[in-house]
Amino acid sequence: MSDRRTEILKAATRVIVRRGVRGLRVEELAVEAGVSTSLIYYHFGDRAGVLRRTLEFINDRADRYTAERLPDGDPDDARGDLEQVLLLELQDLAEVRENSTAWGELRASAVFDPELREELARATHTWVHEIAELLGRADPAGTAPAHAAAAERLTALLEGLSVRWLSGSLPLEHARRLLREAIAVELAPGRPAV
Amino acid sequence: MSDRRTEILKAATRVIVRRGVRGLRVEELAVEAGVSTSLIYYHFGDRAGVLRRTLEFINDRADRYTAERLPDGDPDDARGDLEQVLLLELQDLAEVRENSTAWGELRASAVFDPELREELARATHTWVHEIAELLGRADPAGTAPAHAAAAERLTALLEGLSVRWLSGSLPLEHARRLLREAIAVELAPGRPAV
DNA sequence: AAGCCTTGACTGAAATTTCAGTTCGATGGA
DNA sequence: TCCATCGAACTGAAATTTCAGTCAAGGCTT
Structure with a gap:
């Protein structure tokens, strides 16, 4: 190894x-x-x-640290789990910074380099799925397609916030707050038909 | 010329x-x-x-096309205006693509090049303000700080969706739908206290 | 065990390629 | 004459890529 x-x-x-x-x-x-x-x-x-x-390597590593999340939270608290998993990516730890920075670079480079896209799409898909599932647990009343869409929004937002953070235009705490609020908004009752 | x-x-x-x-x-x-x-x-x-x-040139051009938006919509329809302004950035027109790509490049480069950050922060700030104001008109019951936060979320989300679109992981129409839904969710009644 | 061969990891140095930037003589229009 | 422009040959530096060869471990043969 x-x-x-x-x-x-x-x-x-x-x-x-x-x-x-x-x-x-x-x-x-x-x-x-x-x-x-x-x-x-x-x-x-x-x-x-x-x-x-290297990009494969980073992806694997990210999977690993996402996998070892959730130190046995209350099984009823799906929403708390969701928050934790998402906020995991907005932390001032070397490893998180590394992964986020590399991930952002990957995304940005893929705009000009089609070779990178497949790997990227795969990883994104996995991630969105995972979040959609957590959303399903946090909001059993909602439909699966709605959860999938919300998961796409939350992950895309997280990516957006992450670059802003890393490029110094958004303080970490503020980014975290915005993300928590976004989760709250997505899980709010009375979601409108669009 | x-x-x-x-x-x-x-x-x-x-x-x-x-x-x-x-x-x-x-x-x-x-x-x-x-x-x-x-x-x-x-x-x-x-x-x-x-x-x-070139970056100046692109900025000027972006200002211009943001300025000539809103072909006299119904003044009551603030939400429609908001949607239009945001969706303006998700269109398959050479000019929009160019601006979005350049913007994404700028953001991504700023992670490694602190020199770019000031210009970026300034432009972002202006943009968020503009969106916050439109939110204020679309939702007069809400507070200014809430609108500011929502504007930050919507613009960050838009940036996230935009890179996904440009890097080929998200079809344009899907991105547009997600953005419309996000606006709907943000403007939904019964916004929770976070 | 002694000698021999193979293989995989590794190196230092040098070749090659890629770019930004320069120079200069020539051209044609206002 | 001045200005914008071309074109083509160059330079120098930085970066990528190649190559010939060292080294150590492991097995095979006698």
Whole structure:
């Protein structure tokens, strides 16, 4: 697990967080990982390969930390669970910052690089599903399509808030408050037919 | 108006939409504009100059098309106006695509480049204000801070939906529907105290 | 066990490519 | 004459990619 290959992927994550996907220089990565540039080509073929694998790596890691959430909350409190899962992404912890930054870069890069889109779509889909399910538990009266739509809105909003936070236009606490309010608004009774 | 300088700026906008700010190559720009590379340096000094002027150019253009919105809708229909203004940003028109793409690039770049943040914060602030005011008209019963928060949520959501659209993970019509629903949800009666 | 071969991880240095930016002589219109 | 423009050849720096070869571990053969 902690072989050089993985070290390189970890280092790549750090470099991406610092410089962005498009700012990643193979040599800077080599220095960061404490290996030669050649080793990087040995393992990943080319720069694009590094990027591809790193994005997979980040995705896996994000799955893992989303999976180990929810320290046994009250099973009745589905709404609390929902809040927790979403707010997990708005925290000033190195790992969260890394994942959010990398995720934002991935999204932004995908606008210009169709190669990245498939992986992105897959991850997004999984995430939206997960949130939709939590919404279903928090609001058993609602329909599945309504939950799916709300999940798309909440995750898209979270992405929007996240970039604003990371780009310094929105203080973390404020972002968290807006997200909590959005959940409240989505779960409010008397949802209108649109 | 249609001098070469402006041609170059228009071409730069197209190139940025295609390749991103960081993917803009001076020579590709020259080809796109149908001019020599020397002319670009003659007019803009260096690549950074091109970028600076192009972003100004895009901003001005965006202001213009936001200003000429609302073809005299019914003055009672504030909610309709709000919908229109927001949905303006989710349209498959070259100009809108260009502006949204450039905006997304700006946001994404600001994560790694603090220099861009001020301009960004200013523009965001203006925009949020404008939306908050429309919310105030659509929902006179609500308080100003509540409108401000809702405006932040709606604009952040719009940014999130916009990147998903541009990165090909969300069909345009679906994005528009989600946004309309979000407006409906925000304007629904019985907003909870959070 | 001694020698030999293979393989996978790894390196340093150098080749190659890619870009921004420069220079300069020439051209044609106001 | 001045200005905008072209074009094509260059430079220099930065970044990517290749390559020949080292090293250590593991097995196979005799």
